[in-house]
Amino acid sequence: MNKFKLIACILLVSFAYASDFKLSGDPGEIFALRFDKERFNDYMIIDRDGNKFVLVPLPFNKQGSFVEINGIKIFVNEKNFGESRINVDSSMVTLSKENQERTKKESEIINKALKKFSRIHKSDLNFKMPLNGIISSRYGKKRFINGLPRSPHLALDIAAPSGTEIFAPESGTVILVGNFFYSGNYLIIDHGFGLLSSYSHLSKVNVNLDEYVDQGKKIGEVGATGRVTGPHLHWSIYLNKTRINPESLIVENYLDSIL
Numbered sequence: 117m118n119k120f121k122l123i124a125c126i127l128l129v130s131f132a133y134a135s136d137f138k139l140s141g142d143p144g145e146i147f148a149l150r151f152d153k154e155r156f157n158d159y160m161i162i163d164r165d166g167n168k169f170v171l172v173p174l175p176f177n178k179q180g181s182f183v184e185i186n187g188i189k190i191f192v193n194e195k196n197f198g199e200s201r202i203n204v205d206s207s208m209v210t211l212s213k214e215n216q217e218r219t220k221k222e223s224e225i226i227n228k229a230l231k232k233f234s235r236i237h238k239s240d241l242n243f244k245m246p247l248n249g250i251i252s253s254r255y256g257k258k259r260f261i262n263g264l265p266r267s268p269h270l271a272l273d274i275a276a277p278s279g280t281e282i283f284a285p286e287s288g289t290v291i292l293v294g295n296f297f298y299s300g301n302y303l304i305i306d307h308g309f310g311l312l313s314s315y316s317h318l319s320k321v322n323v324n325l326d327e328y329v330d331q332g333k334k335i336g337e338v339g340a341t342g343r344v345t346g347p348h349l350h351w352s353i354y355l356n357k358t359r360i361n362p363e364s365l366i367v368e369n370y371l372d373s374i375l
């Protein structure tokens with residue numbers, strides 16, 4: 117093989133390799149997959165200038181591998197989000213039998229709510245910051261509690277004094293309100309088409325179950341209920357049950373940036 121053929125061969129192989137990863141994105145982001153005639157049940161579909169896109173969340177735990185939708189593979193890049201170390205009372209880590217039963221029941225209630233796929237509202241993904249505070253822990257941090265590795269932090273923590281007002285970052289319907297062992301006073305808002313958000317550790321909840329809230333309406337106040345080290349809001353956003361990065365959605369025109 118002469119030199120030129122060899123170079124052509126290398127180029128061809130590297131092109132083929134690169135094109136395999138043409139559909140890729142970072143963990144915690146949403147991939148907008150353009151499509152024509154396929155059907156995607158229970159996904160958010162965006163119509164923009166006659167083009168159709170299906171919104172696919174890229175899970176944190178799929179880094180270095182693919183998510184597959186209707187046989188189409190999307191590569192999830194590997195990303196270093198850093199780590200966070202916290203210490204909490206040992207009774208909040210090593211649970212009594214009673215609390216084990218409680219947390220098991222509660223996670224079933226929460227998981228059931230998060231499966232909701234309603235078609236009443238459709239968000240344009242223009243979320244606002246829910247309160248004025250300081251970001252104290254970002255999405256994706258590897259977490260160590262009392263020195264032991266735990267599941268990663270797939271939410272945004274915003275620290276603020278107890279009583280700081282929290283506002284709905286996007287319109288939706290309140291589909292769960294309650295007091296939970298880990299999350300304290302907690303609520304979930306359904307923004308429609310598999311997009312939901314949750315709010316943990318509140319001192320006060322200002323909305324009722326099944327209540328519709330407009331973007332900007334007060335939903336509660338910051339607190340330190342549940343498993344916490346101090347007052348803050350633990351804010352999660354879910355798309356199709358996958359936790360995505362809340363900081364991405366508060367960037368103006370996020371949807372435009374991914375289409």
Ligand SMILES: [Zn+2]
Nearest residue numbers: 271272273350
């Ligand atoms: Zn948190």
